[in-house]
Amino acid sequence: xxxxxxxxxxxxxxxxxxxxxxxxxxxxxxxxxxxxxxxxxxxxxxxxxxxxxxxxxxxxxxxxxxxxxxxxxxxxxxxxxxxxxxxxxxxxxxxxxxxxxxxxxxxxxxxxx
Amino acid sequence: xxxxxxxxxxxxxxxxxxxxxxxxxxxxxxxxxxxxxxxxxxxxxxxxxxxxxxxxxxxxxxxxxxxxxxxxxxxxxxxxxxxxxxxxxxxxxxxxxxxxxxxxxxxxxxxxxxx
Numbered sequence: 001x002x003x004x005x006x007x008x009x010x011x012x013x014x015x016x017x018x019x020x021x022x023x024x025x026x027x028x029x030x031x032x033x034x035x036x037x038x039x040x041x042x043x044x045x046x047x048x049x050x051x052x053x054x055x056x057x058x059x060x061x062x063x064x065x066x067x068x069x070x071x072x073x074x075x076x077x078x079x080x081x082x083x084x085x086x087x088x089x090x091x092x093x094x095x096x097x098x099x100x101x102x103x104x105x106x107x108x109x110x111x112x113x
Numbered sequence: 114x115x116x117x118x119x120x121x122x123x124x125x126x127x128x129x130x131x132x133x134x135x136x137x138x139x140x141x142x143x144x145x146x147x148x149x150x151x152x153x154x155x156x157x158x159x160x161x162x163x164x165x166x167x168x169x170x171x172x173x174x175x176x177x178x179x180x181x182x183x184x185x186x187x188x189x190x191x192x193x194x195x196x197x198x199x200x201x202x203x204x205x206x207x208x209x210x211x212x213x214x215x216x217x218x219x220x221x222x223x224x225x226x227x228x
């Protein structure tokens with residue numbers, strides 16, 4: 001059974017700092033990995049999707065990397081802003097699980113002005 | 114922007130009552146997912162459909178939960194009878210087919226409280 005772990009569970013940083021969120025998974029036979037953002041009272045917004053054949057994806061100040069062999073992904077946020085405050089979740093889709101996603105428990109990020 | 118629409122946004126009812134949650138997927142998406150989110154369990158997949166047919170409902174308690182897609186624009190999740198342990202936020206998401214590397218798109222959820 002695929003297990004997804006996110007570290008840290010919570011993170012508080014001053015505005016402008018660069019930061020890294022970590023995600024690890026136990027089954028490396030993944031089809032893709034997604035990073036989502038969830039604001040309070042809202043659904044999930046997809047930030048980046050990395051296919052199993054890719055090493056990284058970038059969107060603006062966000063960069064996500066994937067190392068399948070070690071079962072790890074990182075989400076790098078450059079020059080953090082108060083508007084980045086949210087819960088960040090990673091989700092893994094296995095090659096053999098159809099469209100099923102397995103989610104981590106999330107990292108709650110607070111960026112202080 | 115196309116969005117997944119869920120109704121109602123909030124529902125409070127007494128245990129034993131029937132609860133129906135509705136979802137309108139993004140037009141053109143052929144896969145619809147139902148998730149449940151709680152503090153204790155995080156996000157769990159309950160069921161998903163492709164082209165209106167159920168593909169995987171292994172995460173759903175079948176004695177009281179049922180999911181259907183009457184047509185391509187409507188998915189429903191019913192709980193009957195409801196219990197306090199069903200209190201959670203229920204999300205619907207939609208996306209494209211099995212081999213797609215396109216992300217799933219989530220609605221804003223139905224926050225359900227069973228008293």
